[in-house]
Amino acid sequence: MIRRSFLLGGLVALCVAVTAAGSVTVYGASSLAKAFREIDPTATYSFLASDTLERQIESGAPADVFASASPKYAKKLYLAGKCGAPVTFATNVLVLVTPLANPAHLRSINGLATGKRRRLAIGNASVPIGAYTRTLLASMKLSAILKRNVVSSEPDVKSIVAKVALGSADAGFVYLTDWKAASGRLHLIRIPARFQPPVRYQVCAVKRDGADATGAAAFIAKLTSPAGRAVLVRYGFGLPTTP
Secondary structure (H helix, E strand, O other): OHHHHHHHHHHHHHHHHHHHHHOOEEEEEHHHHHHHHHHOOOOEEEEEOHHHHHHHHHOOOOOOEEEEOOHHHHHHHHHOOOEOOOEEEEEEOEEEEEEOOOOOOOOOHHHHHOOOOOOEEEEOOOOHHHHHHHHHHHHOOOOOHHHHOEEEEEOOHHHHHHHHHOOOOOEEEEEHHHHHHOOOOEEEEOOOHHHOOOEEEEEEEEOOOOOOHHHHHHHHHHHOOHHHHHHHHHOOOEOOOOO
């Protein structure tokens, strides 16, 4: 009986190992976490800022797929020969969020430049959300806010959401999808479309020794399929008209 139990336990462990080894590994921008897990719950994921993931892949991290919140990082890997041709699969827009009670009484982005100083959380300049935020403020001629209001510079959108939801900042710039995922904790302030920077998400198959090329192709096909696109839309992403 002991020997039988031991063999059964070993067989279960082997099956788990085979399943884990057979799952495609996806490195994706943190704003994609919920949508990707619904699109393919069997994949192995690492969700961080796009620039961090790009550096990890450059250094040989065991990714099979890379999904970036900015074309900049997918293009960098492609030009280095470490990624196949990137495909645009989603779009997004920036919004301003406050704690749900909105204690700073913000009504628009212009409120950051008037009246008392509001504490603002933004992304680091090196990450997509930080770069997009700076482009947005420049287009609105509100770049002075960066010196006057910023109290927290964060490594990814998830950290900005946490800072604002906890009240450590009066407001923060995030993607619409991040507000939607945390709408029970955050108040939304929309930003006019004419000031929005083009936010495009791109995906590519990673090229490295031992990469699961078949699994990567299957994941990208699933992501860009009608079913995958429907999930993205449900989570608040836009869809590109052309790749």
